[in-house]
Amino acid sequence: MTVVDTILVPLKRVVDANVRVRVKPDGSGMALDGVKMSINPFDEIALEEALRIRERGETGEVVVVSIGTQVWTQQLRAGLAMGADRAILVETDQELEPLTVARTLMALVEREHSELVILGKQAIDGDNNQTGQMLAAIWGRPQACFTSHLRFSDRVATAMREVDAGLEVIEVDLPAVVTTDLRLNEPRYTKLPDILKAKKKPLQTLSLAELNVDPEVQFRVLGIEPPPQRPSGVKVSDVAELVQALRQKGVV
Amino acid sequence: MARVLIVAEHDGRALNASTAKCVSCAASFAPSAIDIAVFASDGGAVAAQAAALEGATGVIRVDHPANENALAAVAAPQIAELSAGYTHVFGPSTTFGKDLMPRVAALLGVGQLSDIMNAESAWRFKRPFYAGNAILTVEAPEDRPVVATVRTASYQAAEDSGNAPISQRTIETELPTHTRYVELRSDSGGGRPDLQTASRVVSGGRGVGSSENFQIIERLADALGAAVGASRAAVDAGYAGNDLQVGQTGKIIAPDLYIAVGISGAIQHLTGIKDAGVIVAINKDSEAPLFEVADIGLVADLFAAVPELAEALGEQARSGS
Ligand SMILES: Cc1cc2nc3c(=O)[nH]c(=O)nc-3n(C[C@H](O)[C@H](O)[C@H](O)COP(=O)(O)OP(=O)(O)OC[C@H]3O[C@@H](n4cnc5c(N)ncnc54)[C@H](O)[C@@H]3O)c2cc1C
Numbered sequence: 001m002t003v004v005d006t007i008l009v010p011l012k013r014v015v016d017a018n019v020r021v022r023v024k025p026d027g028s029g030m031a032l033d034g035v036k037m038s039i040n041p042f043d044e045i046a047l048e049e050a051l052r053i054r055e056r057g058e059t060g061e062v063v064v065v066s067i068g069t070q071v072w073t074q075q076l077r078a079g080l081a082m083g084a085d086r087a088i089l090v091e092t093d094q095e096l097e098p099l100t101v102a103r104t105l106m107a108l109v110e111r112e113h114s115e116l117v118i119l120g121k122q123a124i125d126g127d128n129n130q131t132g133q134m135l136a137a138i139w140g141r142p143q144a145c146f147t148s149h150l151r152f153s154d155r156v157a158t159a160m161r162e163v164d165a166g167l168e169v170i171e172v173d174l175p176a177v178v179t180t181d182l183r184l185n186e187p188r189y190t191k192l193p194d195i196l197k198a199k200k201k202p203l204q205t206l207s208l209a210e211l212n213v214d215p216e217v218q219f220r221v222l223g224i225e226p227p228p229q230r231p232s233g234v235k236v237s238d239v240a241e242l243v244q245a246l247r248q249k250g251v252v
Numbered sequence: 253m254a255r256v257l258i259v260a261e262h263d264g265r266a267l268n269a270s271t272a273k274c275v276s277c278a279a280s281f282a283p284s285a286i287d288i289a290v291f292a293s294d295g296g297a298v299a300a301q302a303a304a305l306e307g308a309t310g311v312i313r314v315d316h317p318a319n320e321n322a323l324a325a326v327a328a329p330q331i332a333e334l335s336a337g338y339t340h341v342f343g344p345s346t347t348f349g350k351d352l353m354p355r356v357a358a359l360l361g362v363g364q365l366s367d368i369m370n371a372e373s374a375w376r377f378k379r380p381f382y383a384g385n386a387i388l389t390v391e392a393p394e395d396r397p398v399v400a401t402v403r404t405a406s407y408q409a410a411e412d413s414g415n416a417p418i419s420q421r422t423i424e425t426e427l428p429t430h431t432r433y434v435e436l437r438s439d440s441g442g443g444r445p446d447l448q449t450a451s452r453v454v455s456g457g458r459g460v461g462s463s464e465n466f467q468i469i470e471r472l473a474d475a476l477g478a479a480v481g482a483s484r485a486a487v488d489a490g491y492a493g494n495d496l497q498v499g500q501t502g503k504i505i506a507p508d509l510y511i512a513v514g515i516s517g518a519i520q521h522l523t524g525i526k527d528a529g530v531i532v533a534i535n536k537d538s539e540a541p542l543f544e545v546a547d548i549g550l551v552a553d554l555f556a557a558v559p560e561l562a563e564a565l566g567e568q569a570r571s572g573s
Pocket residue numbers: 017041042124456457458459460482483484485486497498499500501502503513514515516517518519520521524534535536537540552553554555
């Protein structure tokens with residue numbers, strides 16, 4: 001039984017999780033030239049969940065959306081290849097703060113009449129962990145953040161959330177916002193024929209102006225620096241030496 | 253002049269140590285007020301603990317049946333209402349604060365700062381991003397509230413020698429019913445110290461191999477009176493609960509002693525332990541990246557070394573030295 005007609009899954013293009021990025025020597029930003037870019041890992045989990053919901057017949061379609069530059073279509077195409085039905089790029093050259101992303105997503109929710117948005121809990125570049133919560137606030141709807149299990153019964157979603165104290169179960173009425181944690185699922189691999197098929201799926205481009213979103217910048221960046229390095233340590237050869245070294249440091 | 257409102261984290265009975273760390277962060281830029289808001293069904297006990305925090309200028313109790321369990325959607329509109337007259341609204345960078353504070357910010361129509369690790373002034377902050385591979389300095393505008401989460405590993409808890417006045421507030425805002433608490437499932441711990449506040453932590457990774465083997469980690473932890481942690485791989489494999497994950501997307505901790513066993517040292521893990529006092533790595537692969545940041549490294553098979561270490565330290569504890 002269909003629970004919602006359209007699920008929106010925002011995809012952020014980020015530096016691949018396996019790349020160790022560094023601050024540029026002149027401190028003007030991160031050294032990102034030529035590094036591998038991917039869909040934010042938590043967003044891949046979000047898309048996988050949406051696809052499973054569709055496979056259970058609980059949604060009509062899954063729409064992937066990105067708010068970024070033209071090259072972000074690479075990640076949208078990857079999302080289409082994974083199985084999304086169509087894609088929307090809101091094209092902008094600006095680096096957006098989470099509040100602006102949330103406002104843009106709100107405009108897309110209205111435009112697409114979506115009743116469920118599944119986002120990553122955190123983009124692994126900015127590490128903000130804000131966008132889903134902000135969208136839910138602007139929308140005036142529930143949020144199920146850091147979700148590791150999700151089921152629907154009529155118009156209610158039951159979500160298990162990964163919290164500091166363990167696993168918390170909550171119930172939320174739809175429409176709602178869900179953000180994903182690592183244990184929600186394991187995203188599928190894309191097969192070659194699906195990559196070819198994805199080229200024919202619809203990808204629409206919009207602008208922030210068309211959505212009436214003002215990309216205001218609130219926080220001024222004054223500088224970027226590398227983290228302090230820990231001084232290099234020593235190797236010990238056996239447990240007895242380890243115990244001795246721990247004593248010397250005064251920690252046991 | 254800055255006036256800071258801090259949202260207390262608690263479980264209905266005890267104030268979470270993260271709140272005392274938010275107070276320390278606020279106190280570092282010497283605002284004219286640091287008030288702590290306690291949302292609970294009966295906040296008496298928690299409010300008393302908050303009032304004792306050195307640096308707090310007041311505690312505001314907001315008792316309401318809907319505040320029995322912390323739900324971001326329910327708390328956020330109350331905090332938005334309470335925030336009038338404050339220049340800053342802070343919460344801890346725990347799952348409680350991460351869930352809640354962006355919602356508060358968006359209701360106030362402002363952005364939010366995540367994981368403040370240093371306040372250079374009331375409007376200028378440092379925060380880590382890119383898994384701690386870079387530190388950003390940002391300035392917030394003075395003409396709107398600064399809503400932020402405080403990276404708890406960066407601050408010492410405020411002392412509890414204070415005595416702030418406690419007041420009561422009733423909130424006028426209508427509270428949503430679209431979000432309902434069902435239950436908390438929590439099985440890890442076993443009476444051990446809390447991972448986020450423990451002074452010693454022993455963590456196990458994929459190298460431990462199975463959930464049965466994870467007892468090797470627990471025994472060493474017990475010999476040290478330490479909390480238990482885990483890498484993502486160990487949690488994914490079911491050796492340990494999700495609440496034990498240390499790292500970029502788990503818990504960021506700063507114990508005096510951190511012992512990593514069978515953990516390779518991926519950047520996502522390292523960012524969770526950068527502020528630890530002494531880092532010890534036990535790994536059979538001498539090339540494991542964790543050795544690059546460890547203060548003390550032992551290249552060894554964990555199945556031999558860890559029980560031996562537990563034995564030696566347990567011996568020491570028994571002999572009282
Ligand atoms: C989006 C995202 C978020 C992530 N967030 C986190 C996070 O918050 N925290 C986190 O930890 N990871 C996180 N990760 C995962 C991270 O990238 C690594 O995959 C993970 O930390 C590896 O865990 P591990 O070191 O236990 O396993 P492995 O990398 O497999 O290392 C196992 C180690 O055990 C050693 N070993 C094996 N057998 C023995 C033995 N008998 N004796 C001694 N040593 C032995 C091996 O030499 C090896 O070094 C994240 C990844 C992504 C993509």
